[in-house]
Amino acid sequence: MSAPVTCLDVRRIIGAEPQRRDEAIAAHLKDCPGCAAFVREMQALDARLEAAFKVPVPEGLEARIALDGSLKNHNRAWRPWLATAASVVMATALATFAWHHDHPVDGALADAVVRHIRNPEEIVAIGPDRALLHDASYIEGVMHDAGAGMQGGAAGLGRVTYAQTCLFKGERVAHLVVQGDNGPVTVMLLRHIHVDRAVPVDEDGFHGIIVPAGEGSIAIVTNNNTPVQPMEQELTSKVEWTL
Amino acid sequence: MGTHQHRFDMLARAQTPGLYRYAYWLCRDRALAEDLVQETLLRAWRSLDSLREEAAARRWLITILRNEFMRELSKRRDTVAIDDMPLVDHTANVGGSDTDMFDVRRALWKLTPEYREPLALQVLMGCTTQEIADMLELTQGTVLTRLHRARNQLREHLGLAGVAMGEGAA
Numbered sequence: 001m002s003a004p005v006t007c008l009d010v011r012r013i014i015g016a017e018p019q020r021r022d023e024a025i026a027a028h029l030k031d032c033p034g035c036a037a038f039v040r041e042m043q044a045l046d047a048r049l050e051a052a053f054k055v056p057v058p059e060g061l062e063a064r065i066a067l068d069g070s071l072k073n074h075n076r077a078w079r080p081w082l083a084t085a086a087s088v089v090m091a092t093a094l095a096t097f098a099w100h101h102d103h104p105v106d107g108a109l110a111d112a113v114v115r116h117i118r119n120p121e122e123i124v125a126i127g128p129d130r131a132l133l134h135d136a137s138y139i140e141g142v143m144h145d146a147g148a149g150m151q152g153g154a155a156g157l158g159r160v161t162y163a164q165t166c167l168f169k170g171e172r173v174a175h176l177v178v179q180g181d182n183g184p185v186t187v188m189l190l191r192h193i194h195v196d197r198a199v200p201v202d203e204d205g206f207h208g209i210i211v212p213a214g215e216g217s218i219a220i221v222t223n224n225n226t227p228v229q230p231m232e233q234e235l236t237s238k239v240e241w242t243l
Numbered sequence: 244m245g246t247h248q249h250r251f252d253m254l255a256r257a258q259t260p261g262l263y264r265y266a267y268w269l270c271r272d273r274a275l276a277e278d279l280v281q282e283t284l285l286r287a288w289r290s291l292d293s294l295r296e297e298a299a300a301r302r303w304l305i306t307i308l309r310n311e312f313m314r315e316l317s318k319r320r321d322t323v324a325i326d327d328m329p330l331v332d333h334t335a336n337v338g339g340s341d342t343d344m345f346d347v348r349r350a351l352w353k354l355t356p357e358y359r360e361p362l363a364l365q366v367l368m369g370c371t372t373q374e375i376a377d378m379l380e381l382t383q384g385t386v387l388t389r390l391h392r393a394r395n396q397l398r399e400h401l402g403l404a405g406v407a408m409g410e411g412a413a
Contacts, residue, residue: 012391013387015390015391015394015395016372016386016387016388016390016391016394017365017372017387017390018394041403042394045394045397045398045401045403046366048343048347049347049351049362049366049397050366050367051344051347052344052347052348052351053264053268053351053363053366053367054264054367055264055267055268057259057260057263057264058263058273058277061259061260061263061277061280062255062256062259062260063256065255065259065280065281065284124342124345127342129342130342131402138353164349
């Protein structure tokens with residue numbers, strides 16, 4: 001017969017292995033409703049984790065790998081070819097990007113910002129029931145990763161409900177959502193995109209502005225009636241680029 | 244179809260989804276994850292005869308993929324700042340349109356790799372703590388501690404009610 005275990009033992013063991021059921025643990029759970037509830041909580045957490053870990057697999061990947069005889073029979077011959085092709089594509093893309101970096105096409109930029117916000121993977125960021133982010137250091141970390149900072153810290157942003165570093169036009173940007181007077185307002189800190197003048201945004205029910213901010217720019221966009229002008233003044237005076 | 248080919252195809256079909264997901268949670272980059280899986284299976288094809296038991300295939304492939312990732316990481320460290328790794332990709336929320344999935348994935352990315360990886364191996368790949376210890380070259384006790392702390396941090400990030408987890412208990 002195994003030795004009895006304490007509540008702390010159970011929680012430490014189940015915290016590492018929620019599915020584990022030793023004789024001693026099973027006996028403890030029969031008599032301890034608190035630990036039994038904890039086990040249920042951990043199993044529920046693991047079910048959420050399993051679902052979250054299961055990102056979609058690219059369509060046809062298994063079949064491509066399983067059936068691609070050329071991959072196996074020609075060793076890595078495809079790779080130098082692919083690398084060469086990729087280099088050409090990359091060089092073209094970089095040249096195009098460099099040109100656009102200095103000469104952004106206003107309409108295209110506004111369109112890209114709205115498309116990013118409306119992306120199915122991002123649209124939940126402006127959902128109505130998002131909780132406030134209270135961890136200022138997390139928000140500041142996101143801004144830092146995107147090469148941005150804010151005088152006075154993240155508190156100056158107001159009520160932030162979303163903060164994530166995203167890839168936008170090949171560079172990291174800070175994608176923030178702030179709760180405005182009439183609903184969520186998206187703020188994107190675009191360190192790598194310079195605009196000579198304010199660019200209006202008015203597409204697909206979203207409106208706002210992309211304003212110059214030093215060598216970069218800031219997009220402030222919403223799909224409700226929150227006025228963006230006060231935020232524009234606040235942000236352009238306080239956002240600074242750190243990279 | 245030859246036995247070798249058939250065996251490989253069966254293996255690739257069965258293991259590719261899990262390997263891709265594991266690779267994605269290692270590198271946070273869909274294109275690189277796909278490349279890592281292809282490279283892993285290419286190496287597996289070449290040395291398939293060394294795989295004696297099909298039951299050991301998953302662990303064997305995970306080890307190959309992990310080595311490939313480490314090699315890639317090492318190459319990139321030579322050319323880019325270490326701060327640039329792991330790659331940051333807006334697909335952190337890939338495939339999740341519901342808010343809960345979105346929040347859980349965000350919480351997972353807030354874990355450091357030393358906590359996230361054993362959790363992925365356990366929850367996603369179904370590895371035992373001893374298997375994880377062997378693959379990561381850690382003691383089983385260290386793996387248990389990391390798994391426990393990972394879940395503890397996730398509960399905090401997700402704002403779950405505070406039932407004591409026993410951290411630091413004797």
